[in-house]
Amino acid sequence: MKIKLNKNDIDSALIQQIERMSGETIKRCYQCGNCSGGCPVSYAMDIPPTQVMRYLQLGMVEELMEANSMWVCVGCLQCFSRCPQSVSVANTLEGLRQLVLRKGVDHDRIEDIPLPMLKSAPQQAIVCGFRKFVS
């Protein structure tokens, strides 16, 4: 999955859009690192939660679009519970996901999922997966 954004187009309007979609105020993050410290999957992220917030503060949205962080997040809200500024990285990553999905870009293609997995996986897991990965 690749969303091509022209570097010259990255401006405060896009950041404001992400803030509207996530309900978060990006500049409230003061980079304490608590979110990354508690995130159970930060080890698997190209850009860990604390850096996600910093990238956004610097307007580096294109780099975040290329990274796997928004898709790896499991939505456990550990980051939010540990944040002294009441910032939810989880909501922010959801905003980034919506930015992609609302363009009609699927992260996972349903037809690529093996039939045995579709037959054996719990229905709730399949529905949740589609809601997260499919536009």
Ligand code: SF4
């Ligand atoms: S909600 Fe996502 S970013 Fe936050 S701690 Fe959980 S997995 Fe990490």
Ligand code: SF4
């Ligand atoms: S815990 Fe909150 S303030 Fe600290 S780095 Fe994460 S988002 Fe920023």
